[in-house]
Amino acid sequence: MRNIALKLMYVGTAYHGWQVQKTVATVAETLEKALSTVVCHPVKCTGAGRTDAGVHAKTYIANFRTTSAIPCDRIPLAVNTRLPEDIVVVEAVDVPEEFNAIGSCIKKEYTYRIYNSRIRNAFFVDRAWFYPKPLDEAVMQAAASQFVGTHDFAAVQSVGTVVQSTVRTIYYFDISRSGDLITCRVCANGFLYNMVRAMVGTCVYASEGKLAPEDIPRLLEARCRTAAGPTVPPGGLYMTRLWYSEDTLGEVVPQQE
Numbered sequence: 001m002r003n004i005a006l007k008l009m010y011v012g013t014a015y016h017g018w019q020v021q022k023t024v025a026t027v028a029e030t031l032e033k034a035l036s037t038v039v040c041h042p043v044k045c046t047g048a049g050r051t052d053a054g055v056h057a058k059t060y061i062a063n064f065r066t067t068s069a070i071p072c073d074r075i076p077l078a079v080n081t082r083l084p085e086d087i088v089v090v091e092a093v094d095v096p097e098e099f100n101a102i103g104s105c106i107k108k109e110y111t112y113r114i115y116n117s118r119i120r121n122a123f124f125v126d127r128a129w130f131y132p133k134p135l136d137e138a139v140m141q142a143a144a145s146q147f148v149g150t151h152d153f154a155a156v157q158s159v160g161t162v163v164q165s166t167v168r169t170i171y172y173f174d175i176s177r178s179g180d181l182i183t184c185r186v187c188a189n190g191f192l193y194n195m196v197r198a199m200v201g202t203c204v205y206a207s208e209g210k211l212a213p214e215d216i217p218r219l220l221e222a223r224c225r226t227a228a229g230p231t232v233p234p235g236g237l238y239m240t241r242l243w244y245s246e247d248t249l250g251e252v253v254p255q256q257e
Contacts, residue, residue: 004072005063005095006031006045006079007252011086013126013235016053018060027051027087031062034082038075039068048101048242049108052194054126054234058111058254059090061242063101099248107171109187109241110196112232114204117180128181129236135207137177143206144173144184146216147199154223156198158231166192166223175203187241194231201229 008031016024020032028045035043045062070078075092083089098104113128115121120130147153147170154166173186184200202219205211210229211219219227242252 001065001067001097003063003065003095003097003099004075005061005093005099005101005249006075006089007091007093008057008060008062008087008089009254010057010060010088012051012054012056014084014086017055018047018049018051028062030083030087031079031089032064034079035064037082038078039066039070041067046101048105049191049239051239052234052237055237055239056127056235057239059242059252060239061101061105061244061249061252063095063099093249095248104244104248106243106245107187107189108191108239108243109185110191111238111240112184112186112196112200113236113238114182114184114200114232115180116177116182121180124181126235129233131204133208135182135204137175137182137207139207139213140182140184140203141175142213143203143211143216144175144186144199146213147173147186147220151220152223153192153195153220155220155225155228156195156202157192157225158194158198159225163192168192168195173199185240197231197234197237198225198228201232203229204232205229 015027018027020029032043032045043064045064048061072092076089079089115124115128115130116135118132150169152167169189171187175184206213
């Protein structure tokens, strides 16, 4: 039995996230159906994370097991002919039996994009959050820096989700502007449900003067979701980097930046 890792990218607008669900289209379900026709048996994929409905991935890792002898270099072309245009398999590699796309992942990077202009841009619909009020990226960066480190992030987790621990480590949270486009890049050893979108919403609140960057440590200590900023829309969020141990995949980055 072979264990094969796939590097893929997808636009998540048409899907209800990665994870297979009973009544709605998801990325995993679509990919599994295509793979099954290539390897001639049912396939179950393990993904690097449960991206939400409408969220995109510039790079993503999934692994599956197969008895097929098809060479890895033929898998992307064979699968892509059976996939819709918004999901693309970029590469396939044989990996050790113990490799698991989510369990073996050391850290992840998400990127959130805000189109900050008085007039919306048609080419950024469902690709960036259109926000017409002026935002100060310097204030947003001051707020973002407060999240860096090891903290309890319950205050920026969607209510109702159950996890063993809400403690995570953020390695960097960088915010930059190029013209009207604000880019927020955050890397951590793991993320809670809607954590990135809530942190970005909190940074926007700071720019609007609804809280001070210095308030964020106390906000995290209070573990109160309503004290933080809103959960921003999913269309601006992308999974952009993944890290694995060097003897498997190493650092996995987008095909194009």
